[in-house]
Amino acid sequence: MKTMTKAALGCLGMMGAWCALLHPRRNQPGWEALEGVRFAHRGLHDPDHGVPENSMAAFRRAIDHGFGAELDVHLMADGNLAVVHDSSLKRVCGTDILIEDLTAADLIDYPLMGTEERIPLFQDVLTLFEGKTPLVIELKVERGNAAPLTDAVMAALEGWKGIYCLESFHPAALLRLKEKYPRVLRGQLSQDFLRDSEVENLSLPVRFVLTNLLTTAATRPDFIAYNWQDRGNASLRLMRALYGVHEVAWTVRAPSVMERLDREGVTSIFEGFVP
DSSP: HHHHHHHHHHHHHHHHHHHTTTTOOOOOOTTGHHHHOEETTTTSSBBTTBOOOSSSSHHHHHHHHTTTEEEEEEETSSOOOOOOSSSSSSHHSSSBBBBGOOOOGGGGGGGGGTTOBOOOOOHHHHHHHTTTSSEHHHHHHHOOOOHHHHHHHHHHHOOOOOEEEEEEOOOOHHHHHHOTTTTOOEEEEOOOSSTTOOOOSHHHHHHHHHHTTTTTTHHSSSSSEEEETTOOOOHHHHHHHOOOOOOEEEEOOOHHHHHHHHHHTOOOOOOOSSS
């Protein structure tokens, strides 16, 4: 009996510690302006009709349809910020060079997906969206640049008249936001890294921690942006049940999925269709 009691107490202690690790920040003002907004993934792109992802054309199209936009920001060699998803430009520009090694002046030489569109600067995208629909801004940390990247993005946003939140897969970016920019809404991006074949560069313990959101107690995100196909994750479910954490789902590619998420109060980042 004593052994069983100790085992039960041990399990309860482990559960309590797990729940404590998942404690987000709560009731930070600003989320109400993002609720009910649908966010076009990398802009409302349509590559079959010459509108590449993360292009000014895709962002204008999102605004024209009344959608917010999700976009990706990298820090360039000259301190400027580029809006592009991958660090390597091989997929979107056909050249295997890293955006972190380029300057703003170089971008003219890299057309997006064979179109006349070029990789936009973050400042140009902000000018386009000012006073219009909201942005979900993903910080793309490379080479350990979480602090300078975050600082550069926040400097660009200073005085900007628009609605936004910031998110990142990298907990160091959220820590920087927590320490230096506490008023900004911040979100932890994640997915099931344990079954994803594209993350060989991450050790198994790191993949476990990121999958199960175990950096939350340190970073205190306002929302969790999780791959919608992995929403069964126990940590995410606990965070919603215990703490009412805001949830963002990516990347939704079917109206039926979006409708189901809408009913559950989940914000969608979508692509491939126009809701």
